[in-house]
Amino acid sequence: MQNPESPKYQQQKRSAIRAAAAVFARKGFHGASTTDIATELGIKQGSLYYYFKSKEEALAEVCLYGIRDYVQRMEEIARSEQPFEARLLATVTSHLSSYREKNEALKVHNDERLYLPEIKRIKLKQLGSQYRERLEGIFEDAVASGALREGMDCHFAAQSVIGMCNAWGELIVRDPELDVFDVIRKVTDLLLNGFTPASAPDSQTS
Amino acid sequence: MQNPESPKYQQQKRSAIRAAAAVFARKGFHGASTTDIATELGIKQGSLYYYFKSKEEALAEVCLYGIRDYVQRMEEIARSEQPFEARLLATVTSHLSSYREKNEALKVHNDERLYLPEIKRIKLKQLGSQYRERLEGIFEDAVASGALREGMDCHFAAQSVIGMCNAWGELIVRDPELDVFDVIRKVTDLLLNGFTPASAPDSQTS
DNA sequence: TAATTTTTCTATAAGTCTATAGACTGCGCG
DNA sequence: CGCGCAGTCTATAGACTTATAGAAAAATTA
Numbered sequence: 001m002q003n004p005e006s007p008k009y010q011q012q013k014r015s016a017i018r019a020a021a022a023v024f025a026r027k028g029f030h031g032a033s034t035t036d037i038a039t040e041l042g043i044k045q046g047s048l049y050y051y052f053k054s055k056e057e058a059l060a061e062v063c064l065y066g067i068r069d070y071v072q073r074m075e076e077i078a079r080s081e082q083p084f085e086a087r088l089l090a091t092v093t094s095h096l097s098s099y100r101e102k103n104e105a106l107k108v109h110n111d112e113r114l115y116l117p118e119i120k121r122i123k124l125k126q127l128g129s130q131y132r133e134r135l136e137g138i139f140e141d142a143v144a145s146g147a148l149r150e151g152m153d154c155h156f157a158a159q160s161v162i163g164m165c166n167a168w169g170e171l172i173v174r175d176p177e178l179d180v181f182d183v184i185r186k187v188t189d190l191l192l193n194g195f196t197p198a199s200a201p202d203s204q205t206s
Numbered sequence: 207m208q209n210p211e212s213p214k215y216q217q218q219k220r221s222a223i224r225a226a227a228a229v230f231a232r233k234g235f236h237g238a239s240t241t242d243i244a245t246e247l248g249i250k251q252g253s254l255y256y257y258f259k260s261k262e263e264a265l266a267e268v269c270l271y272g273i274r275d276y277v278q279r280m281e282e283i284a285r286s287e288q289p290f291e292a293r294l295l296a297t298v299t300s301h302l303s304s305y306r307e308k309n310e311a312l313k314v315h316n317d318e319r320l321y322l323p324e325i326k327r328i329k330l331k332q333l334g335s336q337y338r339e340r341l342e343g344i345f346e347d348a349v350a351s352g353a354l355r356e357g358m359d360c361h362f363a364a365q366s367v368i369g370m371c372n373a374w375g376e377l378i379v380r381d382p383e384l385d386v387f388d389v390i391r392k393v394t395d396l397l398l399n400g401f402t403p404a405s406a407p408d409s410q411t412s
Numbered sequence: 413t414a415a416t417t418t419t420t421c422t423a424t425a426a427g428t429c430t431a432t433a434g435a436c437t438g439c440g441c442g
Numbered sequence: 443c444g445c446g447c448a449g450t451c452t453a454t455a456g457a458c459t460t461a462t463a464g465a466a467a468a469a470t471t472a
Contacts, residue, residue, distance in 0.1 A: 008418085030235075034461085043420065049461065050419065148402065153392060160374075162373075167369025167372060190400065193402060195294075239430085241429085252433095255431065
């Protein structure tokens with residue numbers, strides 16, 4: 001009867017992943033005990049091993065859960081035929097929404113994935129690289145189409161977008177009051193135009 | 207004989223803080239054992255308690271060590287009478303140089319300070335706020351002097367600078383090959399002008 | 413209801429970790 | 443020379459952790 005590994009199981013497993021994500025986000029991988037996770041889920045410590053072979057495996061699953069959709073969405077953005085500004089906005093929106101929307105798992109991926117042994121990190125590395133490469137591609141397209149200046153460092157640009165989004169993502173996770181859409185708008189504007197008033201007719205420094 | 211708490215002690219204590227910083231940076235606070243730190247320092251586990259009352263205190267000292275000078279330098283930048291661009295460049299330079307220059311302690315401060323109990327975090331909070339406020343002040347000055355557009359969100363701006371610098375800081379710590387000054391230049395340029403080719407005849411920063 | 417399977421529980425082995433206590437070593441100094 | 447102290451060592455108590463085994467409970471099926 002475990003052919004489709006019962007939907008009930010799948011559902012509870014999902015809850016287990018979310019519980020683990022919440023606890024890892026709060027206490028870090030090493031700071032969290034399996035008792036913490038089990039309690040969060042409402043079961044006893046030993047029972048957790050019905051869902052995870054080990055604590056480490058739980059971390060691996062949380063990380064994967066945290067970036068899967070997120071990479072998926074980037075794939076779609078990269079495929080879409082939109083002008084550069086729209087794609088950048090979509091990227092920032094997708095990235096920051098992930099933090100509010102569904103889970104603390106993305107934070108866990110960012111902060112704790114390095115504690116996984118190399119072998120369990122391969123898949124995550126692939127996904128992360130895929131994300132970065134697609135984003136770099138967006139910048140390269142923009143250079144090709146003349147939307148961005150020739151000779152710009154697309155690798156640097158992509159890393160900067162990711163870094164900025166993750167920085168704000170952490171703040172979003174930590175402060176539930178923050179207006180995510182306001183942040184999205186401002187971050188995108190900053191990345192596009194910088195602090196200095198690009199359009200203003202009289203730009204006098206000091 | 208321990209009136210000035212011997213220079214020998216001070217020196218070794220400093221080494222202990224650096225050793226702890228290195229280990230915490232690599233394994234995280236909870237993932238690092240006192241044995242790890244002692245070994246890094248070249249002594250035995252129990253001996254570490256000659257320098258730290260507890261592992262937690264070690265973390266507190268590492269964090270403090272990590273941001274003290276850094277806040278100090280921001281203080282100087284804020285006091286200096288320079289145009290906005292120069293102050294921003296100085297800020298980014300100071301921030302990113304800290305990561306390469308002397309220590310992994312700044313990374314530890316960023317990533318692990320939340321594991322300190324509230325009471326041991328007060329001083330750090332103060333320093334962090336001081337840093338952010340000075341940086342905000344720089345933006346406010348720039349708005350007042352007309353260098354930046356009226357009505358800009360200075361709090362957002364300061365957080366963004368900090369977030370961007372910390373994101374690149376992590377990369378700098380992780381990859382010793384990175385050319386820090388190149389990163390400094392590009393980050394500053396991005397913050398000032400954004401990705402889009404500013405308004406006017408543009409100098410080429412390759 | 414009885415049989416079977418899934419899920420959770422209890423108990424515990426085996427190990428790790430922090431922090432402390434007390435002994436040892438080497439150096440400076442009277 | 444030998445006292446005292448700074449700094450390090452060894453050994454260990456006590457707490458906490460992960461993971462496993464087997465019993466118990468709950469759900470499902472016949």
